[in-house]
Structure formats: structure tokens, C-alpha cells
Amino acid sequence: MLSERRLEVLRAIVQDYVGTEEPVGSKALTERHRLGVSPATVRNDMAALEDEGYIAQPHTSAGRIPTDKGYRLFVDKLAGVKPMTAPERRAIQNFLDGAVDLDDVVARTVRLLAQLTRQVAVVQYPSLTRSTVRHVELLSLAPARVMLVLITDTGRVEQRMIDCPAPFGETSLADLRARLNSRVAGRRFADVPQLVQDLPEAFEEPEDRGTVATVLSTLLETLVEETEERLMIGGTANLTRFGHDFPLTIRPVLEALEEQVVLLKLLGEAKDSGMTVRIGHENAHEGLNSTSVVSVGYGSGGEAVAKLGVVGPTRMDYPGTMGAVRAVARYVGQILAES
Amino acid sequence: MLSERRLEVLRAIVQDYVGTEEPVGSKALTERHRLGVSPATVRNDMAALEDEGYIAQPHTSAGRIPTDKGYRLFVDKLAGVKPMTAPERRAIQNFLDGAVDLDDVVARTVRLLAQLTRQVAVVQYPSLTRSTVRHVELLSLAPARVMLVLITDTGRVEQRMIDCPAPFGETSLADLRARLNSRVAGRRFADVPQLVQDLPEAFEEPEDRGTVATVLSTLLETLVEETEERLMIGGTANLTRFGHDFPLTIRPVLEALEEQVVLLKLLGEAKDSGMTVRIGHENAHEGLNSTSVVSVGYGSGGEAVAKLGVVGPTRMDYPGTMGAVRAVARYVGQILAES
DNA sequence: CCTGGCACTCAGCGCACGCGAGTGCCAGCG
């Protein structure tokens, strides 16, 4: 177990390194912090911290920098979440209050987070897994061409073009439309597959059955895609503040950020409630091994419907970032609850 | 006027510089190209080209690099558009054919362009203003509640909820739906207002007239409000191939790319038909002064409904990039026409 | 257990130097 003072030294190292971006030495530490001991003592502590793997030297005879493990300890034990100041909170609220619709809320949230944290912001769209079907519309655009329009209770509309195996009459279409809606309107996405399973059998003509089956399979496909999660990112320009060597650092990060799948997985790995901080190599994706991800769920009620967070260098201001992320999540939740 | 050979020298310089990313000297030129003259002669030509402002030296006693003006001449006079090879064309088609809806088409197009050109791709969503109406659907969700669904020929769908001043019967609704579609289907958005102006008069019941007027005003509102143009970008990771000094170069570019307004303006400045190449300082936005933008309109028919393009360093393979952009635009147009 | 002292390490910086790619100019040749 590390002594109180050694933890204090670690905290000081993290704070200084985050501030200066340069390895911090024992002398500088005692000058900038009131540790009450001499540099020599600090050196001993540093040696101990290094033995434990919390800090490292980039090369012999240089100062120390925190390791991922060091940051982890810092986040878990040494640092709290820095609350936003009152003016900051007001600014957040003002900025988000101007949003006109869901897209706008998400867009504004991304901008806000990126600005507040000066890092890359990631915001997941509220999950639609609990959505219900409001209406299914079928439009005949050509004899064997049908457009499927799916309207959800959240007001989202999805449409698909369907090429039917055989021409499909207007009456059959109306029939199918009526049957379909009576079965699925108001039902949850998840329940739809069973509800429409036997629909083709209601039709006499074998050709119609084939068409109905085609329409249904397209509908199910659409439902799956609809529940797929979307997200928005912003503030990638902040990546340029990454470090001096960043040609090599920035590239894999940009690549990872372009793969929504990667990001969704990243957010998915985070805890559903409370704030999650993943530091450096704790991130499964290789390209993000030199970054930390701070994420938190947000939602209209007590329940989280999606997550948001930021991606930045492991050398980041954790308390400040966590404070900003938490505050933004809170206000976004409020906005969603109001609308 | 520059002699034929000097133009040839300029072409060689551009080609070599694009390939090697290093200033090209007279000796290297004569070795890599069959110019049929000695380095000394080339040097004279280079001096002339420099006097005219087509090339420059980064510092004395270094090779030459093309200026924006040099690239301009190269693009206008010296280089054609390099057509895609047959396998490339097949790959493009295969990749785009898999798209299921408009979002998917745009997303795939962005990925494709970014991959083909190894640059940043920008694709504008088909604009509503230049689109035509494929279908207007009216759904009765409650006695005095109608959902308006507007479907464009590009597959974009917009919907609005309408609270009617009075209950509106199914037959009246069907009547209105039929009249509406017969008037506006296939017409351009811009023409819709005049086409529906006198529709309320066709209805007997004063209450119905009120409802029809409400529906129409909502429709027109939708046309106006949703004129907002959207776009998608991708391939930002390719920015890392920008140059060696790129901390300073990449940052403003990333910032510009995050501002959709900037990008929309950028695309807006391009010609409506044919390919547009904006080189370096020809771009109004300061952050893009070291980039070139190759853009072209695309659309389902002969007419362009939106634009797409790539943003890359001024030192780019113009013929190849232009070929890729043109080919992708062509195939996207086909896909849109099919759906 | 803390401290001051001391010897040691080593990245970074400045500087000198030489190499070589590249240039401009010029006189000569077809």
C-alpha cells in the first residue's frame, strides 16, 4: 500500500504533466506543490511509484510521466469530478435550450462537449429499441414496385423500395396494408416478427403470397436497421492538440472515429449507469490505445437511453472533463424530458 | 505564350512532384521523362516558367514545385480526366448497388470516394429544392389528425403531423390525396405552390376547404423548411497523408470540414454542371488555402440534384481524382434513377 | 525516515563541416 504522501506525489505528477505536457522532475514538483519534503525524498517516492508501475521515465535522466495505471489510480482515488461553475452551467443550458428537434439537440450537444472539453465529442442518438410502430404505409409506384413507409411513434420515418416478384393489384395492396396495420400498429418493434409471421397464408394467390413475403422480409429488415444505433461526432480538430509526435498518434484515432461500429462498441462497453473512464490500453480498439474515453449515459427520465462522451489523449484533465461530460449529460436529459 | 516543350516540362514537374512530394530538379526531370533535351535547357525553361509564376522554389538551390497557378494550367490544358479502369468501374457499381436507402447510398458514396481518391470525401444529400415530387401521401391517424408524407424522386422522405381544424373523412382524404398527386407528382418542388393554389375550391364543404388549406400550407412549409441542405463527409484519416509539416496544415482543414456551412458554401460555389476544380487560394475559405476541391453535380436524370467531391492537398493526382469523382457521381446518379 | 551532497547520465542545443543536388551563367556549336 502506498503512503499518503506518495499518493500526493502521484497526484502532483499527474496534474503537472497534464498542465505542461512535459515529464516532471522531483525539483519542479517540490517547487510547484507544497509537499513539505525535499526533492530527494520525492525522488525516493518516485522510485517507489515507478516500481509499482504508476509512473515511468521516457528515457533515463528525464522526469516522470504517469502510466495508464497511474492515471487509473488518479481517477479512482485521487481526483473527484470538478463541478461546472454557475456561469458554465447557464451557458450549457442556454445553448441546449435553443434546439428545435432531436437532430438539433444531438448536434448542439456534440458542439458543446467538444468546446467545453476541447476534445473529440461523441453523442449517441437516443436508442430506439423500445420504439413502437405507428403506421405502415404501402404505396404502389409501378405494377411490381412498392414503396414501404414505416412510421415510428418517435416520429421517425423510414422508407424502402421493394421490387415484387409479381405484379400486385391495388386491392391486394389495400388488403395487405389493412391487415398489416391492424396487427402491428402500436406494437413494439421487437414483437413485430411473430405478429406478421402467418400473413402470407391469408392470401389466396400463390403469386401474392410471394409478394407479401417479400414485403414482410423488407419490413423486418427495416426494423432491425432502425433499431441500429446512430451517433454523431465532432471536435476532431482538437486532435491536433494531441502531442508533438502526432502524425503517428492521430491517424489511427481518426480511423477509429470514422468507424461508427468501433465507437458504438466503445460506448457499449461502458457501464449503463454512472460515468465510465477508459484509459489508454483499457480500450480494446488498438487505435485508441493512446486515448482515454470518458462516457456517461443520459436519458429523459432516470433511465439512460443512450450515451455520450469524449475521446482525448490519456493526458487529459480528468476532473474537468468528467465534470463537463456529466453536466452536459444532465442537461441533455432535461431537454429530452421536456420535449 | 509558352512553347510546347515548356508546357511539357510543367506537366512533367507536376507529375513528378505529385508522385514524390519533393521539389523536382532539372536533372531528375530529364532522367524520368523523355524530353529529348539536356538538363541545361530544362533549366532555362524552368526559369521561364518561374518568371511566369507557374512554379516556384521553396528555397534557393532547391528543385521547383508547382504553384497554384501551375496546377491550374495543368488541370485546364495539360491533363485530361483519367478514366476508371473496367475493374474499378465494376467495383464502384458493386459497392453502390448494395445500398438499401438514401442514407445508405450517401454513406457508401462517401466511403467509396474516400477510398478511391485517398482523400477526404464530401457528399451532399440530394437537395429538396431541385428535386421533384414522386408522391404525396396522406394518412389519417385520428379523425382530425393527418400525417403528410412527402417522397422525392431521390428517395428522400419528409413527414409532418397536421392537426386539422375539423374532422376529415376518409373519402375526402382519398379525394385530396388523388387530386394532390395528380397535380404535383413528377413536378419540381419550386413549381408546387402555383400548382396547388386553387385546390381548396374543388371541395364543397367549407370545413373541408379549411382542412385542405391547412394541409396545403403545411406542405408548402415543409418545402421551405426542409430546403436545408445536409451533407456527409468521410476519409478524414487521409488528412494525415497531407505533408510532413501538417500540424499547421491539418488543423484549419479539420475545422473547416466541421463547419457544414463552409462546405455547403464551397460546393455551392462550384458550377452546377460539369466538374469544378478549385485549387489552393481559389478557395474562399482561408483554412482551405492549401487544399484543392474537386466537385461535380450528380442527379438521377440529366439534371444535378446535389454535388459531391473530395478535398485534398493541392499536390494531388488531378486526373485520377477527377476520374474517380466523375465515375462515382455517374454511378450514384444511376442508383438514384433506379430507385 | 528525511535530507543534503555528490557523481553520473543523457537529451537537446549550438556549431562547424562536408556533401550533393540544384541553380544561373556563359561560351561554343549547329
Place this chain on the structure above:
DNA sequence: CGCTGGCACTCGCGTGCGCTGAGTGCCAGG
């Protein structure tokens, strides 16, 4: 008049060297 080979000159870049100073580890004494 245009092309060419020759030649002197420029200058960025890589290399090697020595110095400096921040930082370290170790140790003996308080």
C-alpha cells in the same frame, strides 16, 4: 537563335562533437 556542356556558386541537410543542465540514484549523517 536555340541547344548544350562546363563551371562556379548556393544552400539545405545530415553528421559529428562538445557543452549544458535537468534529472537521477545512492549514500552517509541527522
